[in-house]
Amino acid sequence: MADFTVTPWEVSGAVDYSKLIKQFGTSRIDAQLKECISRAVKGHHHMLNRDFFFSHRDLDLILKDHETGKGFFLYTGRGPSKGMHIGHLVPLLFTKWLQKKFGVNLYIEITDDEKFLFRREYDWKEVQKNADDNIAEIAALGFDPERTFIFKDSEYVKNVYPLLLKTARKITGSTVKSVFGFDDSTNIGMNFYPAYQVVPSFFEKKRCLIPCAIDQDPYWRIQRDIAEGLGYYKTAAVHCKFFPPLQGISGKMSSSAGSETAILLTDDEKTVKNKINKYAFSGGRASVEEHRKLGGDPAIDVPYQWLSILFEPDDDALKKIHEDYRSGKLLSGELKLMLIERLNLFLKEHRECKAKAGKDIQKMMYSGKLAKEMWERTYE
Amino acid sequence: MADFTVTPWEVSGAVDYSKLIKQFGTSRIDAQLKECISRAVKGHHHMLNRDFFFSHRDLDLILKDHETGKGFFLYTGRGPSKGMHIGHLVPLLFTKWLQKKFGVNLYIEITDDEKFLFRREYDWKEVQKNADDNIAEIAALGFDPERTFIFKDSEYVKNVYPLLLKTARKITGSTVKSVFGFDDSTNIGMNFYPAYQVVPSFFEKKRCLIPCAIDQDPYWRIQRDIAEGLGYYKTAAVHCKFFPPLQGISGKMSSSAGSETAILLTDDEKTVKNKINKYAFSGGRASVEEHRKLGGDPAIDVPYQWLSILFEPDDDALKKIHEDYRSGKLLSGELKLMLIERLNLFLKEHRECKAKAGKDIQKMMYSGKLAKEMWERTYE
Numbered sequence: 001m002a003d004f005t006v007t008p009w010e011v012s013g014a015v016d017y018s019k020l021i022k023q024f025g026t027s028r029i030d031a032q033l034k035e036c037i038s039r040a041v042k043g044h045h046h047m048l049n050r051d052f053f054f055s056h057r058d059l060d061l062i063l064k065d066h067e068t069g070k071g072f073f074l075y076t077g078r079g080p081s082k083g084m085h086i087g088h089l090v091p092l093l094f095t096k097w098l099q100k101k102f103g104v105n106l107y108i109e110i111t112d113d114e115k116f117l118f119r120r121e122y123d124w125k126e127v128q129k130n131a132d133d134n135i136a137e138i139a140a141l142g143f144d145p146e147r148t149f150i151f152k153d154s155e156y157v158k159n160v161y162p163l164l165l166k167t168a169r170k171i172t173g174s175t176v177k178s179v180f181g182f183d184d185s186t187n188i189g190m191n192f193y194p195a196y197q198v199v200p201s202f203f204e205k206k207r208c209l210i211p212c213a214i215d216q217d218p219y220w221r222i223q224r225d226i227a228e229g230l231g232y233y234k235t236a237a238v239h240c241k242f243f244p245p246l247q248g249i250s251g252k253m254s255s256s257a258g259s260e261t262a263i264l265l266t267d268d269e270k271t272v273k274n275k276i277n278k279y280a281f282s283g284g285r286a287s288v289e290e291h292r293k294l295g296g297d298p299a300i301d302v303p304y305q306w307l308s309i310l311f312e313p314d315d316d317a318l319k320k321i322h323e324d325y326r327s328g329k330l331l332s333g334e335l336k337l338m339l340i341e342r343l344n345l346f347l348k349e350h351r352e353c354k355a356k357a358g359k360d361i362q363k364m365m366y367s368g369k370l371a372k373e374m375w376e377r378t379y380e
Numbered sequence: 381m382a383d384f385t386v387t388p389w390e391v392s393g394a395v396d397y398s399k400l401i402k403q404f405g406t407s408r409i410d411a412q413l414k415e416c417i418s419r420a421v422k423g424h425h426h427m428l429n430r431d432f433f434f435s436h437r438d439l440d441l442i443l444k445d446h447e448t449g450k451g452f453f454l455y456t457g458r459g460p461s462k463g464m465h466i467g468h469l470v471p472l473l474f475t476k477w478l479q480k481k482f483g484v485n486l487y488i489e490i491t492d493d494e495k496f497l498f499r500r501e502y503d504w505k506e507v508q509k510n511a512d513d514n515i516a517e518i519a520a521l522g523f524d525p526e527r528t529f530i531f532k533d534s535e536y537v538k539n540v541y542p543l544l545l546k547t548a549r550k551i552t553g554s555t556v557k558s559v560f561g562f563d564d565s566t567n568i569g570m571n572f573y574p575a576y577q578v579v580p581s582f583f584e585k586k587r588c589l590i591p592c593a594i595d596q597d598p599y600w601r602i603q604r605d606i607a608e609g610l611g612y613y614k615t616a617a618v619h620c621k622f623f624p625p626l627q628g629i630s631g632k633m634s635s636s637a638g639s640e641t642a643i644l645l646t647d648d649e650k651t652v653k654n655k656i657n658k659y660a661f662s663g664g665r666a667s668v669e670e671h672r673k674l675g676g677d678p679a680i681d682v683p684y685q686w687l688s689i690l691f692e693p694d695d696d697a698l699k700k701i702h703e704d705y706r707s708g709k710l711l712s713g714e715l716k717l718m719l720i721e722r723l724n725l726f727l728k729e730h731r732e733c734k735a736k737a738g739k740d741i742q743k744m745m746y747s748g749k750l751a752k753e754m755w756e757r758t759y760e
Contacts, residue, residue, distance in 0.1 A: 117545055117549055154538070155538070169496070170567070175568075184553040188551045191572065195569065380504045
C-alpha cells in the first residue's frame with residue numbers, strides 16, 4: 001500500500017511529490033528549465049519559482065517550438081462543481097500568465113459530461129447551472145477573449161464527434177481500467193469519457209501545453225500513447241501540486257469535502273474572516289509567549305502557504321513574512337489577518353470582474369475570433 | 381457449443397428460430413396476435429402471414445396502446461455500408477407498411493458512429509459517403525416525409541447528448557460484455573455505442589415499436605432493463621428472420637461477404653440476371669427429366685424464398701408457384717426467370733424513386749414536420 005493516493009477523482013494522504021514524479025514518469029522542472037522559461041518570456045512567475053508548478057512533460061520541446069516560430073497552444077479544463085474555490089484558480093491563473101506571455105490560443109474544456117457521469121446524484125440541470133456559473137468565474141480571470149475558446153462538452157460535441165470516435169477507437173477497456181482503476185461495474189459513459197478529455201489536445205496541429213494539477217496526468221499518458229498514431233503531437237504538460245485545504249497542508253482543497261475546508265469564490269468578507277480564524281491550520285505556537293520565544297513554522301502553516309502560492313507574489317515580501325514568522329516577530333493571528341485582507345481584496349475584485357464578464361463570456365464561448373473559428377470547424 | 385451464432389455483428393450456421401426465441405426470451409407471433417393486427421389495420425402483410433416476421437416483444441401492448449388512443453411510435457435503423465442489398469429492405473418495407481397503417485411517427489437512426497467504431501479499416505469520409513448513399517436508398521422507399529425523421533448519429537449527437545449520458549450512466553461494462561461478448565480489448569467507443577442505439581426508443585413518452593432483424597434484439601434487452609428507471613416505456617419489437625444469401629437459405633445476406641452472395645440495389649439488369657442464374661441455390665433437380673418427374677423443393681430454393689419474402693405478396697400466386705414447382709411443372713430456370721423479372725422491375729422502380737428522393741430526404745432529415753420538431757428539441 002502506498003501512503004498516499006492520487007487519481008483524477010481522489011487525492012488522499014501526505015503526497016510525496018518526488019515519488020509521484022517517478023510513479024507517473026514525469027520530469028521535475030529544474031533550475032535550468034526555469035531559466036529557459038524566464039528567458040523566453042522575459043519574466044518570472046512565483047508559482048514556478050516556488051516550485052508549486054514542479055513537474056512537466058516536454059515543456060522543453062514547447063519552448064523550442066516557441067523559439068523556432070512553430071508555436072504551440074494551451075489547453076486546460078474544469079469539471080463544473082457547485083462552487084469554485086480559490087484552489088481551482090491556481091492552474092487557471094498560471095495558464096493566464098502563459099497565454100499573455102506567449103500570446104497563444106487557449107482552449108478551456110468544461111466537462112459537464114464527466115461530472116454527470118461520475119456523480120450519479122447530479123441531475124443534468126444542476127450540472128448545467130454549475131457549468132454556467134463556473135464559466136463566469138473562469139472568464140472573470142481575464143483571458144484574451146479573442147484567443148480563448150471556452151466550451152461545454154455537451155455543446156461542442158457535434159463539432160468533435162468524428163475525432164472523438166477516432167480517439168475512442170484507439171483506447172481499449174483494459175487501458176482505462178489500468179490507468180484509472182475502472183472495473184466492470186464502471187458505467188460505459190465513464191469508460192468512454194477519457195476520449196473527450198484527450199480530444200482538445202488535438203485542436204491544432206501544433207504541440208499542446210496543458211497546465212493542470214498532477215492528478216490529471218493519467219489522461220495525458222493515454223494521449224501520449226495514441227497521439228502520434230493519429231497524426232498529432234504528444235501533448236506537453238506542466239503539473240502543479242495540490243492547493244492545501246484549510247485544515248492542513250496535506251490533501252487537496254475540495255468543495256465537496258465540506259465548505260469549512262475551502263474558501264469559495266462566493267464567500268463574503270465575514271465568512272472568509274471566520275473560516276480563516278477558525279479553521280486555518282497554524283504553524284504558530286500554543287501561546288503568544290511561546291511563539292515570541294520559539295517562532296512559528298511556515299512549512300506547515302496554511303495561511304503562509306496560501307500567501308506563498310497565491311496571494312504574495314513578491315519574493316522579498318514573502319521572505320520577510322517567512323523570517324518574521326520564523327523568528328516569532330509575526331504572530332499567527334497577524335499572519336491570518338494578512339491573509340484575510342489579501343483574500344478579501346482578491347475576492348472583491350474577482351466578484352467585480354465576474355459581474356462584468358458577460359461580454360467576455362460571449363466572446364470566449366461564441367463570438368470571439370477563436371471561438372468563431374471553432375464553431376465553424378468540424379474535427380474529423 | 382450452439383450450432384449457430386446470432387449477434388448484431390455475426391450470423392452463422394443454420395439458425396433455429398424457435399431456439400432463438402427461447403434463448404433471447406422473446407415471444408412467437410402466433411395466429412391470435414396476427415389476427416389482432418389484421419383487425420387493427422384492416423389488412424394483411426405477407427411478411428407476417430408467412431412468418432418472416434416471427435417474433436416480438438410487447439406487440440400486444442402496442443396494439444392496446446393503439447386501441448386506447450395512447451398511440452405509439454416506430455424506430456428502426458441502419459448501420460451504413462458500402463452498398464445496400466435487397467435483404468436490408470425487409471425490415472424497412474415492413475416498417476413503411478406499419479407507418480402507413482397506423483399513421484405514426486418513425487425515427488430512422490443512421491449509425492455512422494457504430495460503423496466507424498466497429499470497422500477499423502473505414503475512414504470517416506467513407507462512412508459518411510456510405511451513410512448519405514444509404515439514406516437515399518431508404519428515402520426512396522417512400523416513408524411519410526412529414527412523420528419520418530432520418531438522422532445520422534454524428535449529426536444529431538448534440539441534441540441527444542444529455543439523454544445519451546443518462547442512458548450510459550445506467551449501463552455497466554459487465555452488461556455490454558455479457559450481452560455483446562465484448563472484452564477488455566474492445567475499444568471504449570464500442571463499449572459506449574450501445575447507449576446511442578437505445579436512445580431513440582426514448583424519443584417520445586409513448587411505447588416504441590422496433591421492427592428489425594432478430595440479431596438486434598440484445599440492444600432491446602438492455603433498453604428494457606433500464607427504460608422504466610429513466611421514466612420511459614420498455615420498448616416493443618417485431619423481429620424478422622434473416623434474408624437468405626444467394627448461396628442457400630441458411631445464414632444472412634451480407635454485402636461484405638462478397639458481392640456474389642447478395643443483390644445490391646445498384647446491380648443492373650444484366651448483373652441481376654447473371655447472379656441469379658449463376659449463384660442462386662436451387663431446390664430443383666439435376667436434370668429437367670428428373671425435375672418433371674420428382675418436382676423441386678421450394679423450402680430450400682433461394683429464388684422461391686425470395687419471392688415469398690419480398691417479390692410475390694399475393695398468396696394465391698405464391699401458392700400456385702409452390703404447387704407448380706413441387707409438381708415439377710415449373711422448372712428451376714423458369715422460377716429463376718420469374719425472380720429475375722420481378723427483381724429487375726423492383727430495382728428499376730427503386731432507382732427511379734431514389735433519383736427523385738432529394739426533396740423527401742431534405743424533409744425527412746431537416747425540414748419536414750417531425751424533422752423540424754426534432755432539430756428544435758434537446759433530450760435531457
